[in-house]
Amino acid sequence: MxxxxxxxxxxxxxxxxxxxxxxxxxxxxxxxxxxxxxxxxxxxxxxxxxxxxxxxxxxxxxxxxxxxxxxxxxxxxxxxxxxxxxxxxxxxxxxxxxxxxxxxxxxxxxxxxxxxxxxxxxxxxxxxxGIPIIRALESSVTADHILSVVGIVNGTTNYMLTKMTYEGSDFDEVLKEAQALGYAELHPEADIEGHDAARKIAILASVVCGKTVDFAKVPTEGITNITARDIKYADKLNMKIKLLAKYEDRPTGAFALVAPYLVKKGNPLYNVDDVYNAILVRGNMLDDAMFMGRGAGxxxxxxxxxxxxxxxxxxxxxxxxxxxxxxEINLPGYKASKKVFFVRVGAELKQDAIDAFDGEVTEVDAGYFDEYAFMTTELSEADFASKKAKMGTCLNYLRVEK
Amino acid sequence: MxxxxxxxxxxxxxxxxxxxxxxxxxxxxxxxxxxxxxxxxxxxxxxxxxxxxxxxxxxxxxxxxxxxxxxxxxxxxxxxxxxxxxxxxxxxxxxxxxxxxxxxxxxxxxxxxxxxxxxxxxxxxxxxxGIPIIRALESSVTADHILSVVGIVNGTTNYMLTKMTYEGSDFDEVLKEAQALGYAELHPEADIEGHDAARKIAILASVVCGKTVDFAKVPTEGITNITARDIKYADKLNMKIKLLAKYEDRPTGAFALVAPYLVKKGNPLYNVDDVYNAILVRGNMLDDAMFMGRGAGxxxxxxxxxxxxxxxxxxxxxxxxxxxxxxEINLPGYKASKKVFFVRVGAELKQDAIDAFDGEVTEVDAGYFDEYAFMTTELSEADFASKKAKMGTCLNYLRVEK
Incomplete structure (x- = not known):
């Protein structure tokens, strides 16, 4: 017994x-x-x-x-x-x-x-x-060099983003609904500001690295800036907005990050909706394996x-x-890591934006004439930050996940 | 060393x-x-x-x-x-x-x-x-009564069905393409007739039951009867045709089965396309967990x-x-297990079909006037088989997965 x-x-x-x-x-x-x-x-x-x-x-x-x-x-x-x-x-x-x-x-x-x-x-x-991801990393994917672990690991925010995607509703409205249903807490900061996801990716990255990734040092952006317009652009681009928690081991250095991303249709995470969680593990031999299920409850x-x-x-x-x-292990690769960024600025800043990004932008049109939205080329976080500063205030920006 | x-x-x-x-x-x-x-x-x-x-x-x-x-x-x-x-x-x-x-x-x-x-x-x-499903069943989902294991476990047929779905092409054409690309073998029977999937679900069911499920006793239907018209109906119904390998433990008895199913949008398996494999495990406490990845290579x-x-x-x-x-363990529940069936008959058999199913049919219209297609109510395999026999020849039929 x-x-x-x-x-x-x-x-x-x-x-x-x-x-x-x-x-x-x-x-x-x-x-x-x-x-x-x-x-x-x-x-x-x-x-x-x-x-x-x-x-x-x-x-x-x-x-x-x-x-x-x-x-x-x-x-x-x-x-x-x-x-x-x-x-x-x-x-x-x-x-x-x-x-x-x-x-x-x-x-x-x-x-x-x-x-x-x-x-x-x-x-x-x-x-x-309920997703057996820790055991998968510890006991199953043990003959691979793990290149990345990318997850939708917070059910509250995924529920909210899904609602916004399918109903076109705005952030505050959806938050109230989620609170009424018990999917979001009365003090929802830990979820909507990404701190819960940061803790989880820190745990997963620590298991992968065998040393502690400090969650407080994971660059973390939540979903509080996401508006119905962002969702509209995502839809136009055949993408969805998802709060991703990432660990990536790139040649320019490993990094962890929590941020809302535009996820392309075709990426297995694109289809992970509502309160579902999913974690996509990429190994150098395994290729992609995804683990999906109820992330809470x-x-x-x-x-x-x-x-x-x-x-x-x-x-x-x-x-x-x-x-x-x-x-502790420091993951030094954040600033050098490259992504494509999606950016929205007020219409009056269009030329400033184009200049700041050296003309290397692709316009995205979702029918809003009071603003200008575009995709950048692949830029490092450091480059993007300095170009963004040069440009002036932007309405919002999102990273793009392939 | x-x-x-x-x-x-x-x-x-x-x-x-x-x-x-x-x-x-x-x-x-x-x-x-x-x-x-x-x-x-x-x-x-x-x-x-x-x-x-x-x-x-x-x-x-x-x-x-x-x-x-x-x-x-x-x-x-x-x-x-x-x-x-x-x-x-x-x-x-x-x-x-x-x-x-x-x-x-x-x-x-x-x-x-x-x-x-x-x-x-x-x-x-x-x-x-590459999907660590055996270890998940053996070492992770160990506090659950496992209610079902449903998988897309054959990459060749999933590739073919995906091609048929997105390109509207017919079976023989897609098979030739798959053979040219090396996704299907020159003697593709084991894949397209479902025997490969039957072996795999027998292994998974054996691991769950702790006793041997004989693959030769798993009722097995392949995808050789699937036509471009079936795909068209599936699309009309907001479903996709997938070759599912199942083990289910139902109150009417456990059973295993390999057959092409209509899978509803919203089911996580709906989005598993191309050569990807995925296995959906349902536990009485865990609810659903899905494991997805490259099933071969x-x-x-x-x-x-x-x-x-x-x-x-x-x-x-x-x-x-x-x-x-x-x-050996015998899984006795196949004949009593209930599903909804989708059936197509020649237009001249419409009334015979309606009579055979006691009028309990819902017509499905995909614009083919030379035939009559319908959904049944939930029927046991035994009931369906006897009603189908009563009706006369049918063009094709498919089970429906929720």
Whole structure:
């Protein structure tokens, strides 16, 4: 019998309890032993809940329980979750988490701590919800030099951009709708400003590099500037606007970036709509492989946490190795990385814009006579920034993904 | 140092040698040791080839070499490949294969043999080429009751159907083009009649069930009956025709099936075009996850073989468990499984058709006055077969995937 403790009985935590209970039979088959929830840590009481008797209020009741083998950390946050995770690992209990904030901040330290205490720290659910992307990078695409990892990793913004695309509605309107439906939070900054996506791409890039990519250093632009007009231009260009989180290893240097992109029809990410997430991995031998699924939601995320529980349970008290060491890696290639840019300026700035870009522009016409929109040639970020500064104020700009 | 032997220096075999050589550094990082090709078994000579000195002609030179730890079986076929794989496993060498024929015929026997000799039999590359679907089913989606696995797993037919869809061309014409481009073989029966897809879904279903699903018992229909008119109807219906390979676990019984389907826009498989493969996995908690990539090709397939080599190399001479045991499982649910069917009959049979289906039909009009086409209500396979027999000859029929 493998006993599991759960930290935090919120959305994902209750999902974990549901998966472990409802799927007990299939999990037993896969593990070769029963896996059972023994205790749930939460500050609240849950009168009437079928598992109310398992709820405890002191973390010691789980970390000091010698019968508990594995802990699922589904509290979120990086203060108590950090402290409690360390306590669990120091007690030799493997921890499976959905907490991207904690993984992005302290992942490799916790992996090393797990190793020192002969247990494991697993974080499949921290990125891409139910999509098994961490395990794919760690265990499957292992004979490839990974050239890029490009993802739609934030369901809220993808839902909003999809709505804007198909309904022509404006940003504020769609945000209100998304909040009403529970797809966006009341304080949606982490999603719409791209910080959630930055944390996730930092985790994926760290797994690829084996060293920590600091999410705070990932250049990050959100979708708050996207208007119905941008969407109209995208449609005209046979493209869609998607918030992409990228890691790319280019000859001019590796870089990570979160920004709204124009994605061409034909790119597999073009078709990833609504709350779906997808991650496109390019290897030098594999070519493209895409992993798509529900990037959030109670049960898909809980399914990923419980997949980690199964792996820990099967590992039989041995540390499951992870290549990510506690050392920072700087990705220096952002400024030199080249892209095509789409730019909109007020009609009065047309000649200034053409001059700033040395005439190397291709006009895009979506029927708005009060502005001038164009595609640049392939430019480095540094070049683009200086040309943009020369040009004066622009209405908006977007990078183009092939 | 881990030494690798390669059985068969054809397309995939030479790809394996290329991956292990060109990506030696990243593979070393992932394994923690050098991995090197020591010998290549092939009947032919390869004068001028950079690896010609590694070529041997007797299998004993590999299976009796105590320095060789892992064998990549990229010969194909099920006679010599079977014999040689057994010899390698009996000598305690793990075998990584791309040979779907052999895996579908003798997979669990070879897994058991590997276990008995403390080594492993790995077959990620046997299904979906570079897409890591076997490992996803075995190691990631392990806390879910898997409700269905639906795939586009044959690149040749998907390329042909895509061509027919976008160019309106007829089957024979597209087949000739595909043959000229090397996407279809001179003897294309295994692809176009669905047998290749049947082998692959049998392997996937066996991994899910943990017991052998006999590919020869999978009801299999190919795409040879698909005409430009079928494509026209599909377009009219906002659907595409795709050759689907399915495993479904329904309340009326589990079943496997290979057949051309009408796939609705909105289904993630709708957008999987050209030579791409994709597999959609539905779990009772995970919901849908899709895995997409190059289902064939020298380097993507070799990348998958080498991912298995990395896993074997890391396992340090221990057997990597696989749940698939050597026992057949019958999937009894085919006849009771319900679908909506699309049917075309000659115009003169219109009333017979309506009567046979008790009037429960919805006409589909694509502008062909010499025929009558319709959708049925949801019917079991058994019901459909008896109604179809009652109706007389039909021009064609297709199942509908939501």
């Amino acid at each position: 493998i006993n599991v403790g759960v930290f935090g009985y919120g959305t994902v935590g209750s999902g974990v309890v549901e998966v472990l209970t409802k799927n007990a039979e299939v999990i037993k088959k896969n593990v070769g032993d029963d896996v059972k929830v023994k205790a749930i840590l939460d500050l609240r009481e849950f009168p009437g809940d079928p598992f109310e008797k398992l709820v405890v209020h002191e973390v010691e009741e789980i970390v000091n329980d010698p019968e508990i083998d594995i802990v699922c950390e589904t509290m979120g946050g990086a203060t108590y979750a950090y402290k409690y995770t360390k306590m669990a690992l120091e007690a030799g209990k493997s921890v499976c988490t959905s907490n991207k904030e904690l993984v992005a901040l302290h992942g490799p330290e916790l992996i090393a701590l797990a190793k020192a205490h002969n247990c494991s720290y697993k974080f499949e659910a921290s990125t891409g919800g 109670k049960l898909p995320t809980a399914s990923a946490v419980c997949g980690d529980v199964v792996e820990c349970a099967k590992s039989n008290g041995k540390h499951i190795p992870c290549n990510w060491v506690d050392e | 881990i030494n690798v032997g390669v059985f068969g220096y054809g397309t995939v075999g030479s790809g394996v040698v290329e991956v292990l050589t060109k990506n030696a550094e990243v593979i070393k990082k992932n394994v923690g040791d050098d991995v090197k090709v020591k010998a290549i078994l092939d009947l032919r000579e390869f004068p001028g080839d950079p690896f010609e000195k590694l070529v041997v002609h007797e299998v004993e030179e590999i299976v009796n070499d105590p320095e060789i730890d892992i064998v990549c079986e990229t010969m194909g076929g099920a006679t010599y490949a079977y014999k040689y794989t057994k010899m390698a496993l009996e000598a305690g060498k793990s075998v990584c294969t791309s040979n779907k024929e052999l895996v579908a015929l003798h997979g669990p026997e070879l897994i058991a043999l590997a276990k008995a000799h403390n080594c492993s039999y790995k077959f990620e590359a046997s299904t979906g080429g 020298k380097l993507p397939t070799a990348s998958a073989v080498c991912g298995d080599v990395v896993e074997c190399a890391k396992s340090n001479g221990k057997h990597i468990p696989c749940n698939w045991v050597d026992e």
